[in-house]
Amino acid sequence: MAKFNKKKDGDLPAVSTASLPDIVFMLLFFFMTVTTMKDSSLLVENTLPNASETKKLEKKDRVIYIYVGRPTSQYQKVFGSEPKIQLNDKFANVSEVGDYILQERAKKPQELQNVLTTSLKVDKNANMGLISDIKQELRKVNALKVNYTTYEGDAFRNLQ
Amino acid sequence: MPRRGGPPEVNAGSMADIAFLLLIFFLVTTTIETDAGLDRMLPPMEPPDTDVVIKQKNIFTVNINKNGQLLVEEQLMDLKNLRKAATDFLDNGGDGTCNYCKGPNDASSSDNPTKAIISLKNDRETKYGTYITVQNELVGAYNDLRNREAQRLYGRNFTDMEAEFLNPETPSSVRDELKDKVKRVQDLFPQKLSEAETNTSN
Numbered sequence: 088m089a090k091f092n093k094k095k096d097g098d099l100p101a102v103s104t105a106s107l108p109d110i111v112f113m114l115l116f117f118f119m120t121v122t123t124m125k126d127s128s129l130l131v132e133n134t135l136p137n138a139s140e141t142k143k144l145e146k147k148d149r150v151i152y153i154y155v156g157r158p159t160s161q162y163q164k165v166f167g168s169e170p171k172i173q174l175n176d177k178f179a180n181v182s183e184v185g186d187y188i189l190q191e192r193a194k195k196p197q198e199l200q201n202v203l204t205t206s207l208k209v210d211k212n213a214n215m216g217l218i219s220d221i222k223q224e225l226r227k228v229n230a231l232k233v234n235y236t237t238y239e240g241d242a243f244r245n246l247q
Numbered sequence: 248m249p250r251r252g253g254p255p256e257v258n259a260g261s262m263a264d265i266a267f268l269l270l271i272f273f274l275v276t277t278t279i280e281t282d283a284g285l286d287r288m289l290p291p292m293e294p295p296d297t298d299v300v301i302k303q304k305n306i307f308t309v310n311i312n313k314n315g316q317l318l319v320e321e322q323l324m325d326l327k328n329l330r331k332a333a334t335d336f337l338d339n340g341g342d343g344t345c346n347y348c349k350g351p352n353d354a355s356s357s358d359n360p361t362k363a364i365i366s367l368k369n370d371r372e373t374k375y376g377t378y379i380t381v382q383n384e385l386v387g388a389y390n391d392l393r394n395r396e397a398q399r400l401y402g403r404n405f406t407d408m409e410a411e412f413l414n415p416e417t418p419s420s421v422r423d424e425l426k427d428k429v430k431r432v433q434d435l436f437p438q439k440l441s442e443a444e445t446n447t448s449n
Contacts, residue, residue: 104260104263105259107263108259108262108263108265108266111263111266111267111270112266114270115266115269115270115273118270118273118274118277119273121279122273122277122278122279123277123278123279124276124277124278136375136376136379136380137379138284138285138379138380138382138383139383139387140285140383140386140387140390140406141283141284141285142283142284142285142286142409142410142413143282143283143410143413143414144282144283144284145413145414145415146415150282204286206282206284209375210375211374211375211376211379212374212375212376213374213375214371214372214373214374214375215369215370215371215372215373215374215375215378216371216372218375218378219369219371222289222442225289226289226290226291226292227292229291229292230289231288231289231290231291232286232288232289233286233287233288233289234282234284234285234286234287235284235285235287235379235382236282236283236284237283237284237285237379237383239283242379242380242383242384243326243327243380245374245376245377245379245380246315246326246376246377246380
């Protein structure tokens with residue numbers, strides 16, 4: 088004899104969560120396709136200047152990054168508050184820039200080695216002296232294509 | 248008791264949790280931005296074999312001092328006027344050989360856009376922000392002129408054409424077609440921006 092449990096009145100039926108994984112997977116794929124991996128964490132303050140005549144830096148595998156700026160507050164005790172260069176995950180001197188570029192270039196596949204761009208991510212309060220020194224180093228190792236990476240915006244905001 | 252139907256269902260209730268974990272991992276380790284900036288070529292280290300003689304009137308000198316003030320052609324200038332001054336200089340067409348120039352035709356300014364050179368000098372203590380603003384204005388002057396010519400020849404902006412040309416997602420048939428157009432406009436106003444080594448401050 089079949090036995091029927093009578094449903095209690097006032098008990099709401101449970102919302103089906105069967106499609107929840109699908110929704111989450113959709114989100115996941117969205118983020119996987121539109122984002123790129125972070126390569127290094129910043130040790131320096133890095134408020135880039137604004138510029139309006141920018142060109143997009145396509146193809147991340149052809150770019151070498153150099154960060155310049157004042158060390159962040161937690162490093163200021165050790166490294167002082169003068170702008171420093173950050174290569175990969177550590178602070179470096181101007182003289183190390185050339186070696187770093189050569190090292191990074193050697194890591195890239197042969198066919199890309201001649202088309203590399205050096206992206207200079209420089210804090211807008213840094214002095215040009217340091218940048219000129221970096222540029223000299225880049226010229227020495229024949230890394231002539233540079234990109235002064237900036238935010239998109241009105242260039243006159245840099246002056247304030 | 249014999250089992251009815253197929254094998255028992257696998258419990259997929261934790262699937263959502265797993266997917267969430269992955270999602271959060273990707274949210275944390277990735278960034279959404281793509282970088283953009285001003286592209287520049289540095290001069291090669293070895294000097295050219297032959298000394299090129301350049302007439303003074305074909306050089307447009309821009310000096311930035313440590314306070315961010317501009318000295319353009321030996322005269323103090325506000326940054327806001329730089330783009331106009333650079334455009335006038337490039338577009339001048341002093342010797343009449345440039346048939347697309349619309350500039351003032353001043354005999355004491357540049358002869359032809361292909362001969363005009365902008366020379367940028369800065370102090371070691373110049374702020375990077377100021378330097379970028381100046382660079383931006385000079386590149387802007389070139390872009391304005393190139394846009395004008397591209398509008399005249401092809402009816403669209405040079406910056407659009409170049410962006411589409413550089414975009415790797417553009418199909419190669421379109422790219423090949425754009426390549427000649429971009430090259431042609433670039434040759435009308437070649438970017439000759441020389442950066443001298445910085446002065447030591449004193």
